[in-house]
Amino acid sequence: MTSVLDSSRVSVVEAMRGDRTKRPLIDIASAGGLRSLLEDGIYEILGATRLDAPLVVRAASLQQRFAITDLTMSSAGRIRGVLIGQLLRLLSVGMSIDHAFDDAVSAWRGDVGTNELIVCLDALDHDERARLATDVDAHYVTLTRALGDIPAHWLPRSCVRTTQRLAGGSVVLRDVIDLLIGTSTSEVASIALFDVTTSPLGEGAERSMRYHALMQTLRTSVMPLRTCTFSSATGEIWIRDVDYELLARSVEDVLANIRDQWSAT
Amino acid sequence: MTLLHRRLTKSDLLELITTAPTETVHLSDEHRVSLSTRFRAVSVPGHRRLDAWGVERAGRAGSTFRWSPASARRVLGNASLRRMTTRPVSVRDAVRDELGDQMLRATSGYSRSGSLSHWLASAPHPVIGLVTAEAVNWATQLQEIGQWLEVPWEVASSDAYYDVASARTTLRARRDLVVRAEETRTIVRVRSGSPGKSAGPGLRADLTIEALADHDGVAPVRYVGLWPDAGVCLAVDGTMSDLRSGARDLVRTAVAQRRSGVPLAA
Numbered sequence: 001m002t003s004v005l006d007s008s009r010v011s012v013v014e015a016m017r018g019d020r021t022k023r024p025l026i027d028i029a030s031a032g033g034l035r036s037l038l039e040d041g042i043y044e045i046l047g048a049t050r051l052d053a054p055l056v057v058r059a060a061s062l063q064q065r066f067a068i069t070d071l072t073m074s075s076a077g078r079i080r081g082v083l084i085g086q087l088l089r090l091l092s093v094g095m096s097i098d099h100a101f102d103d104a105v106s107a108w109r110g111d112v113g114t115n116e117l118i119v120c121l122d123a124l125d126h127d128e129r130a131r132l133a134t135d136v137d138a139h140y141v142t143l144t145r146a147l148g149d150i151p152a153h154w155l156p157r158s159c160v161r162t163t164q165r166l167a168g169g170s171v172v173l174r175d176v177i178d179l180l181i182g183t184s185t186s187e188v189a190s191i192a193l194f195d196v197t198t199s200p201l202g203e204g205a206e207r208s209m210r211y212h213a214l215m216q217t218l219r220t221s222v223m224p225l226r227t228c229t230f231s232s233a234t235g236e237i238w239i240r241d242v243d244y245e246l247l248a249r250s251v252e253d254v255l256a257n258i259r260d261q262w263s264a265t
Numbered sequence: 266m267t268l269l270h271r272r273l274t275k276s277d278l279l280e281l282i283t284t285a286p287t288e289t290v291h292l293s294d295e296h297r298v299s300l301s302t303r304f305r306a307v308s309v310p311g312h313r314r315l316d317a318w319g320v321e322r323a324g325r326a327g328s329t330f331r332w333s334p335a336s337a338r339r340v341l342g343n344a345s346l347r348r349m350t351t352r353p354v355s356v357r358d359a360v361r362d363e364l365g366d367q368m369l370r371a372t373s374g375y376s377r378s379g380s381l382s383h384w385l386a387s388a389p390h391p392v393i394g395l396v397t398a399e400a401v402n403w404a405t406q407l408q409e410i411g412q413w414l415e416v417p418w419e420v421a422s423s424d425a426y427y428d429v430a431s432a433r434t435t436l437r438a439r440r441d442l443v444v445r446a447e448e449t450r451t452i453v454r455v456r457s458g459s460p461g462k463s464a465g466p467g468l469r470a471d472l473t474i475e476a477l478a479d480h481d482g483v484a485p486v487r488y489v490g491l492w493p494d495a496g497v498c499l500a501v502d503g504t505m506s507d508l509r510s511g512a513r514d515l516v517r518t519a520v521a522q523r524r525s526g527v528p529l530a531a
Contacts, residue, residue: 110392
């Protein structure tokens with residue numbers, strides 16, 4: 001399902017939750033099978049080799065299979081992505097945001113102290129900083145228009161981290177889900193995953209969506225209901241119902257990435 | 266040694282809780298005296314604090330502690346969940362109430378410099394938002410774990426602390442949920458990230474400190490460590506051999522700390 005929410009007033013969160021009467025029963029049986037698929041696939045690639053430095057797979061690794069120039073990976077693009085992520089976190093707990101750029105920077109500094117990207121931000125001259133602030137404001141407006149209020153009883157959690165060690169630690173899968181709503185304790189599937197990107201949606205976004213769903217399934221052993229990705233650049237949103245087929249495709253994506261990394265070593 | 270490794274699923278966690286041993290082990294005064302003697306032998310000029318994290322890092326110094334949304338989440342998240350067990354309120358509201366109380370403590374002059382209340386009172390509005398988000402994450406996660414248990418549980422009122430007599434040493438064990446059944450108790454401890462190779466010794470150190478902190482020296486029948494980010498749990502039973510191992514690891518950590526010259530607590 002693809003929706004463009006710039007002109008409509010449909011809430012992303014409402015769209016993610018969908019029709020509550022049509023939710024499937026919770027699936028706690030598939031995680032084991034998916035893990036076996038991954039372990040078997042990795043064994044076919046690595047054999048019995050134990051790596052000193054593990055191969056690491058992230059959602060970003062799956063975005064593009066080939067090295068091409070991507071403006072979103074420039075310092076300014078990365079800073080913009082981080083700041084929009086911080087604003088999403090503040091929105092998820094209903095905080096009022098007066099000045100999107102300043103508030104996001106303040107939250108970011110409070111979170112990480114100092115790092116390479118913050119140094120880059122501080123090094124921007126007045127014009128570059130103003131341009132970035134305007135850019136962040138525009139993305140923020142698109143995000144808030146689409147997202148709407150997130151009720152507390154939907155149990156929103158932001159920046160949810162997942163780590164999975166496979167093949168005895170030779171492969172590490174890492175993921176951060178921008179926003180997760182719903183619970184794994186109900187009898188029907190209710191967990192929806194929301195990912196926000198500041199670049200237009202492409203084939204890589206589809207792989208990321210699947211990867212988030214796979215990682216959430218491996219982490220909790222409970223299959224999520226839906227996974228979605230939202231572009232704050234275009235206001236476009238892709239929403240997919242999660243099923244075994246989607247997760248199995250993500251396993252193939254992950255194995256392809258591991259194969260690429262292994263052949264490059 | 267009893268170290269159980271399971272996936273963090275409702276059924277596995279519930280099994281770990283319900284199949285915990287029923288017989289408890291006690292630490293006697295002689296055990297306490299013996300531990301004190303060993304720590305005194307590893308003398309230091311100041312006061313030292315040891316915990317499971319120190320054991321897992323083999324006494325190596327970590328980065329200097331500073332308050333941040335991530336370091337504040339557990340204290341605020343646990344306190345918020347404790348509020349939610351006494352009156353029906355959403356996680357978000359419970360966290361806000363807790364934050365409000367913490368800041369009130371600072372403005373009324375009941376907090377000391379360097380405390381969480383003090384830091385929160387001086388933190389800018391967006392940082393408070395991020396602290397709220399982190400605490401909501403923690404409390405929601407812990408609440409879900411509690412709901413999985415299907416047995417009565419309570420949020421631990423604080424971590425377990427034990428001052429080793431005449432050894433200028435304080436031991437601290439992390440604990441988040443306590444499951445009580447008649448005379449026994451099982452402790453659940455939640456950690457971020459994924460368990461390292463020394464997660465088992467760390468868990469045993471917590472088990473030993475928890476037993477020492479009990480005024481009758483009664484050990485919990487099982488100590489369950491959860492790593493929700495990785496979806497795994499480890500558990501160690503409260504047997505005498507595990508308690509002894511935990512104590513040995515703590516003493517070894519003190520020795521390693523002294524050798525590496527780790528800065529001691531103020």
